Amino acid sequence: MSTSDGNIRAIRELVGARGFSAYVDAAVERQIQRDLPKKAADRFQLMVSGWAAGAVGRLDEERAGVGVTPLRAFPLPSGWGVRLWFKDESVQPAGGLKHRLARALFATAISDGRIVEGTPVVEAAGGAMAVTQAYFARLLGLPYTAVMPKGANGEGVERLGGTCRYVHPPLAIYEEAAGLAERVGGCYLDQYGAAPGVDWRGGSLAEELFGQVDRCPAWVVVGAATGATSAAVGRHLREHRLPGKLAVVDPENSAYFPGWAAGADDYGTGMPSRIEGIGRPRMEPGFAASLVDLVVPVPDAASVAAARRVRQVTGLAVGAATGTNLWGALELAVRMRDRDEPGDLVTVIGDVGERHLRTCHDDAWARGKGLDWRPHAARLADLLDA
Ligand SMILES: Cc1ncc(COP(=O)(O)O)c(C=O)c1O
Numbered sequence: 001m002s003t004s005d006g007n008i009r010a011i012r013e014l015v016g017a018r019g020f021s022a023y024v025d026a027a028v029e030r031q032i033q034r035d036l037p038k039k040a041a042d043r044f045q046l047m048v049s050g051w052a053a054g055a056v057g058r059l060d061e062e063r064a065g066v067g068v069t070p071l072r073a074f075p076l077p078s079g080w081g082v083r084l085w086f087k088d089e090s091v092q093p094a095g096g097l098k099h100r101l102a103r104a105l106f107a108t109a110i111s112d113g114r115i116v117e118g119t120p121v122v123e124a125a126g127g128a129m130a131v132t133q134a135y136f137a138r139l140l141g142l143p144y145t146a147v148m149p150k151g152a153n154g155e156g157v158e159r160l161g162g163t164c165r166y167v168h169p170p171l172a173i174y175e176e177a178a179g180l181a182e183r184v185g186g187c188y189l190d191q192y193g194a195a196p197g198v199d200w201r202g203g204s205l206a207e208e209l210f211g212q213v214d215r216c217p218a219w220v221v222v223g224a225a226t227g228a229t230s231a232a233v234g235r236h237l238r239e240h241r242l243p244g245k246l247a248v249v250d251p252e253n254s255a256y257f258p259g260w261a262a263g264a265d266d267y268g269t270g271m272p273s274r275i276e277g278i279g280r281p282r283m284e285p286g287f288a289a290s291l292v293d294l295v296v297p298v299p300d301a302a303s304v305a306a307a308r309r310v311r312q313v314t315g316l317a318v319g320a321a322t323g324t325n326l327w328g329a330l331e332l333a334v335r336m337r338d339r340d341e342p343g344d345l346v347t348v349i350g351d352v353g354e355r356h357l358r359t360c361h362d363d364a365w366a367r368g369k370g371l372d373w374r375p376h377a378a379r380l381a382d383l384l385d386a
Contacts, residue, residue, distance in 0.1 A: 051117040052110050055140050056201075059107050062139060063203050066092060066099075071212060071346070074313065074326070077386065081342030082333045085217075086325075087209055088349045090316060094132040096351025098277070100203055101228050102132040105189050106140065108199045120145065120186035124177035126152035128277060128351060129191060134162035143186075147177040170272075195226035195286025205229050206236035209346060216244045218336060218343035221296075221329040223278030223321050223350065224248050224256050227287025234291025245293040249328035251321075254279030257297040260289050274300050274369060276359070277321040277350055296328040300369075303327060304360045305376035309384075310349070311361060320360040321350045327376075330383065 069091050074084040092099035109115040121137050123130065126148035134157040137144030144162040148154060154164030167176045181188035200207065206229075209220070220237075224230050234246045250257040251273045259267030265283055273279025283289070300320070307323030310316065325347040333345055359365050366373055 052113070055110050055115075056107055058139060059103055059110075059136070060201065062093075063103065063201075068208055068212060071209075072314065072349070074310075075384075076333060077384065080333065080337040081340070082336050083344045084329055084333060085213075085344065085346045086310075086314075086322075086349045087205065087346060089205070090318070090349050090352035094128070094135045095353055096128055096132070096277070096319075097205065097229065097348060098129045098132045098351070099135075100200070100205060101191065101195070101198065101226065102129065102136055103203060104198045104200045104228075105133070105191060105194055106136045107201050108194065108197070109187050109189060111199060114187045115142065118142070120181070120184045121189060122147065122177050122181040122184075122186050123189040123191065124148075124173040125191060126154070130154070130162070130164075131156035131160065133189065134160035137162060145177075145180065145186075147173045147180065149173060192226050192284045192286065195228040195284065196231075196288075198228055198286075200232060204232035204236075205348070206232040209233075210236055210240070210242070213344065213346065215344060216242045217346040218243075218341065219245050219247050219329070219332050219345045221247045221249060221325055221332065221345060221347040223275075223324055223348075224250065224287055225278050225280060225284075227256075227284050231286060231288040231291055234288055238291065246291060247294045247296055247328060247332060248292050249278075249296045249298050249324045251275035251279040251298060251303060251324055252300045253281070255282050256280065256287060257295045259283040260292060260295040263289070265289065274371075275303050275320045275324055277319060278324060294332075296331055298324045298327045299376070301366075301371040301373045302376040304366055304371050305373040305380060306330075307356070307360045308373065308377065309380050314349075316349065316352045317354065317356045317361060318349055319351050319353070319356045322348070323360065325350065330380075334383070 070088050071085045072088050074086055076082055076084050089097040120143040122145045123133050124147045130146035134144050138161050145165055146157050147165045147167060149170035150166045150168040157164050167173055178188045220233050222230050230248050237244050253269055253271035254273050255267045255269045268282035270281050272281055303320045303323040306326040307318050307320045310318045310322055310326055329345050329347040336343060
């Protein structure tokens with residue numbers, strides 16, 4: 001008896017035991033006949049080659065090699081009674097916070113048997129996520145294709161041995177990536193769809209952060225793209241019954257602030273965020289609104305001003321999303337100061353890169369986007385330099 005015969009019998013028994021055997025029609029059976037041999041073969045390969053175990057081991061080793069990313073103090077005026085820390089994700093090998101989710105997406109897909117040795121991996125992503133995934137694909141010896149909007153820059157992916165496919169209109173990237181994966185027998189990583197069920201294997205920002213603070217922060221402040229990072233923080237706070245709260249900072253045009261405020265899980269703005277790495281045109285399934293204590297809307301020009309402030313203080317060419325984090329964290333710090341509630345806030349340096357010198361740190365870029373950051377910079381100076 002072949003493996004698939006045995007499995008078909010087991011499925012029949014299971015279905016029968018639930019009283020549905022009469023409804024298992026020929027179409028379902030054909031589907032089982034078609035799909036099962038491939039799945040069984042994949043599992044067999046997984047067991048025989050041990051590739052999956054080796055690959056997950058390599059991902060764990062890679063994480064151990066990076067170690068715990070540092071907490072850096074951001075100076076606030078003495079007398080506030082509030083300390084602000086940045087968890088510095090710029091030290092990640094591919095340059096930012098997306099490293100954690102990319103690693104977890106690969107580990108989850110391997111554990112689920114969706115990636116086996118040699119599986120072509122496909123994702124709908126441009127920018128840092130595509131580059132980071134290309135890094136992990138190379139580490140695991142897997143072919144990688146990023147489907148990105150026409151006009152996006154795929155150089156970083158290609159430098160790491162990946163391939164880029166450009167499509168138009170931008171929203172077509174998801175369908176194209178799913179279709180391409182299907183056609184080549186590959187795995188569509190699907191960061192937005194997979195985020196709610198991702199297995200961090202201990203590598204989430206939350207697990208690391210709460211192990212390195214000397215007291216629970218009053219607030220943890222993060223941005224949201226897939227929502228996975230904020231959900232991990234919110235879940236950790238609740239599961240460990242910690243007294244801290246979770247704030248998500250959200251740029252203009254993003255659906256998270258209005259969707260959270262209105263309690264509407266299907267809220268959509270249809271508009272892309274101008275702040276690289278965070279904000280989405282619709283509420284994504286990985287965003288766990290019920291775990292979020294507060295969403296702070298941050299004007300884009302304020303994010304730019306605050307990113308410049310972070311660079312001034314740390315010397316790091318951070319992206320605008322790190323500015324969004326600082327702006328939101330300062331709003332909460334002022335609230336704590338005014339209410340005489342001493343404590344700590346932790347937020348994140350999301351990423352650092354030369355390319356940001358040509359965007360949020362560049363006057364001509366800001367002017368071109370209509371982002372007048374100067375009044376916000378003046379507010380920061382009033383607040384912090386007084
Ligand atoms: C700066 C910054 N903040 C927050 C996030 C959170 O992303 P996600 O919601 O996908 O976990 C990201 C993602 O890369 C980011 O770059």
